[in-house]
Amino acid sequence: ARTVARGADGVVTVGGVDVKTLAEQHGTPAYVLDESDFRARARAWRDAFGTDADVFYAGKAFLSRAVVRWLHEEGLNLDVCSGGELTTALSAGMPAERIAFHGNNKSVAEIRRAVEAGVGRIVLDSFQEIVRVAHIARELGTRQRVQIRITVGVEAHTHEFIATAHEDQKFGIPLAGGQAAEAVRRALQLDGLDVIGIHSHIGSQIFDMSGFEVAAHRVVGLLKDIRDEHGVELPEIDLGGGLGIAYTSDDDPREPHEIAKALTEIVTRECEAAKLRTPRISVEPGRAIVGPTAFTLYEVGTIKPLDGLRTYVSVDGGMSDNIRTALYDAEYSVALVSRASDAEPMLARVVGKHCESGDIVVKDAFLPADLAPGDLIAVPATGAYCRSMASNYNHVLRPPVVAVQDGGSREIVRRETEEDLLRLDVG
Ligand code: LLP
Numbered sequence: 001a002r003t004v005a006r007g008a009d010g011v012v013t014v015g016g017v018d019v020k021t022l023a024e025q026h027g028t029p030a031y032v033l034d035e036s037d038f039r040a041r042a043r044a045w046r047d048a049f050g051t052d053a054d055v056f057y058a059g060k061a062f063l064s065r066a067v068v069r070w071l072h073e074e075g076l077n078l079d080v081c082s083g084g085e086l087t088t089a090l091s092a093g094m095p096a097e098r099i100a101f102h103g104n105n106k107s108v109a110e111i112r113r114a115v116e117a118g119v120g121r122i123v124l125d126s127f128q129e130i131v132r133v134a135h136i137a138r139e140l141g142t143r144q145r146v147q148i149r150i151t152v153g154v155e156a157h158t159h160e161f162i163a164t165a166h167e168d169q170k171f172g173i174p175l176a177g178g179q180a181a182e183a184v185r186r187a188l189q190l191d192g193l194d195v196i197g198i199h200s201h202i203g204s205q206i207f208d209m210s211g212f213e214v215a216a217h218r219v220v221g222l223l224k225d226i227r228d229e230h231g232v233e234l235p236e237i238d239l240g241g242g243l244g245i246a247y248t249s250d251d252d253p254r255e256p257h258e259i260a261k262a263l264t265e266i267v268t269r270e271c272e273a274a275k276l277r278t279p280r281i282s283v284e285p286g287r288a289i290v291g292p293t294a295f296t297l298y299e300v301g302t303i304k305p306l307d308g309l310r311t312y313v314s315v316d317g318g319m320s321d322n323i324r325t326a327l328y329d330a331e332y333s334v335a336l337v338s339r340a341s342d343a344e345p346m347l348a349r350v351v352g353k354h355c356e357s358g359d360i361v362v363k364d365a366f367l368p369a370d371l372a373p374g375d376l377i378a379v380p381a382t383g384a385y386c387r388s389m390a391s392n393y394n395h396v397l398r399p400p401v402v403a404v405q406d407g408g409s410r411e412i413v414r415r416e417t418e419e420d421l422l423r424l425d426v427g
Pocket of ligand 1: 079205240285286287288
């Protein structure tokens with residue numbers, strides 16, 4: 001579904017629009033998002049899971065009102081993790097019952113807003129929150145559908161900061177020592193809560209399905225214990241997100257239908273063994289839907305060859321529009337997109353304009369040796385966790401998100417302006 005192509009003149013087009021036109025119309029840096037690719041990926045996930053399962057797009061990867069409308073139209077649900085994401089979702093018309101609300105420290109005000117709006121589920125993350133949400137729901141004279149997030153003790157093979165199911169971290173209630181079972185026991189006793197299931201999210205940028213297999217096994221084990229103790233078969237389980245995408249050619253991601261098949265088979269098998277009705281499954285992919293659909297378009301500025309080392313290529317953005325390289329040692333690729341070149345490749349490091357030596361966008365890359373200021377280069381796979389984690393460091397303005405489709409482009413998030421900066425500065 002990707003609509004990226006390189007013309008005979010070497011100029012890259014996406015969605016039928018060439019990058020020079022995009023740079024002229026919207027400036028650089030810019031995140032360029034291929035709308036039809038986004039919709040196709042969302043649909044592929046939806047279709048892979050069919051009508052017996054639910055796909056919740058994880059809004060933290062990238063959320064805007066246009067994206068919410070696309071998801072709604074393509075039949076997906078939405079996972080939000082803050083009042084801000086909830087407001088964005090509701091204001092773009094996502095029906096509240098299709099929203100899941102996450103977070104390890106939701107405020108009372110956020111919970112109240114979510115319950116009042118009628119969100120489809122709140123994912124409870126602690127013993128205190130079980131009581132808190134029950135109290136708020138009772139106060140509002142309603143019952144809130146909830147899932148309980150547990151940590152199954154799986155080591156997902158990914159960066160420490162984005163792994164979430166081992167025990168020594170802030171999310172969820174540990175399965176270990178019967179804590180998760182105790183949490184369910186308490187939640188079942190409280191008026192105001194309708195316990196619909198168990199939630200597990202093992203981490204992000206995962207390629208190996210074995211972590212999900214262990215997680216599903218342990219979640220089903222808990223369902224069985226709950227059935228045995230309380231005579232209740234919880235009807236749903238959520239296995240979270242975390243499916244990896246290709247940042248460089250070394251990565252080999254699985255297709256949604258393979259993932260759906262694998263997860264459904266694991267859960268069905270485990271439930272049959274435990275003599276449980278198979279629960280309705282849901283998943284929460286963020287990166288796997290939006291990540292590959294966008295690239296960041298930068299203009300090359302200063303080029304500094306360091307003899308015997310490498311050439312530093314500075315671009316007009318940097319760690320403020322992509323913190324992932326600095327934060328997770330993430331790997332990206334880069335290409336010259338505004339012309340053809342048959343010059344020799346040179347070892348380059350693409351760096352930003354920030355006052356910080358760790359301001360690296362692409363650590364090691366080959367770019368043509370005739371690269372010059374004014375050339376446009378693109379860093380692929382920046383749709384997830386780049387705009388959503390962007391900052392104003394050094395008072396650099398956050399780039400727009402430009403959606404392209406059928407030969408046209410439009411900003412779905414506009415470029416930040418210096419007035420935006422000054423508006424917040426009220427001293
Ligand atoms: N569900 C839950 C409960 C999550 O915590 C997350 C991600 C997702 C779903 C979506 O995961 P995905 O499918 O997008 O991997 N900023 C990091 C990733 C942090 C993810 C946090 N939670 C990064 O840039 O890699």
